[in-house]
Amino acid sequence: MTTEEHVVLVDPAGRALGTAPKTSVHGRETPLHLAFSSYVFDHEGRVLLTKRADHKITWPSVWTNSCCGHPLPGEPVDRAVVRRLSYELGLTAESADLMLPAFSYRAEMANGIVEHELCPVYRVTVDAPATPNPDEVAETCWMPWKEFAEGAQNGLLAISPWCREQVPLLAELGSDPLTWQPASPSDLPPAARP
Template sequence: MLLDENGTAIGTADKATVHHEGTPLHLAFSSYLFDREGRLLLTRRALHKKTWPGVWTNTCCGHPAPGEDVESAVRRRLSDELGLEVGRLDLVLPAFRYRAVMDNGVVENEMCPVFRGVVEQRPTPNPDEVDAVEWVPWAEFAPAALAGTRPISPWSLLQIEQLAALGPDPFAWRAGSADDLPPAARKAA
């Protein structure tokens, strides 16, 4: 879903053709899943991905399909990429936006609401999407990522900066308001 600067939908484009040197602003999402011990599920992107292949990142990222609400898209991608079903998902960064450029010039340019959830299953990674997974204690991971000693995707690093500002305990992060989502990501009343 292509967006204008206010986050309103202005059209659609195929994901396979939208990421290039002049990537238009579009709608995406990120998710951070934790186990009951407060460990974050990290994923390493498949080595053949067009954008950031082999890079460690947050649990799951993706794009809603036309007409699909963002939370449903998160659930779909968690199932497709990791074989995971989650109960409650909390919107924690409704207005997150970023732009990042790969060494080869390919650009990510997204309004990207961020969700948190708790999972009790073991992931079963889809090798078309995920090369590896790792459970890491948030209390160790976040400071290491922020210090640059734990390499992570550029969007995840920016998200971690904002998530860390919500407090050290991911279970205590206050949910954001759906009113702060980009208009294209809000559910129709």
């Protein structure tokens, strides 16, 4: 018997308020909850982009960053990143570097479904090809970071709303994603701190 996955609900200051079933938190009245985004790079500085599976509740068939997800209650966020990269893309990562500790966003789809997440952003470097899980990912594409960042910021690429907001913040960290200096875990919101 499998138990339903839960997410951590948070207040605007990033303090945990409790948990809720993951299936209940993506609708028209989506409560703020803890999530993460990750950007996977190879050793040439190319970023791995993914196209969300067409049956996803939020932003189906939309291109976005490498992997997003939700830490389980009590799970360190960087461990959740590693877990989801394995599940969604078949990638083995040793670690995930915290880049944007306090990123948060709210976005609404045309049908009224809302994403509302406190969403720290991580960088991961790998040296293996991705093996997408079709339940999560329809397609993948490696793109030079500079080309992707410019296209995303100039509106030339159709990407998810959270990715569109994250890319300019990541670009401020420098032109070479492999040399970005990680943030301190102490900068994470309280609900996300190890």
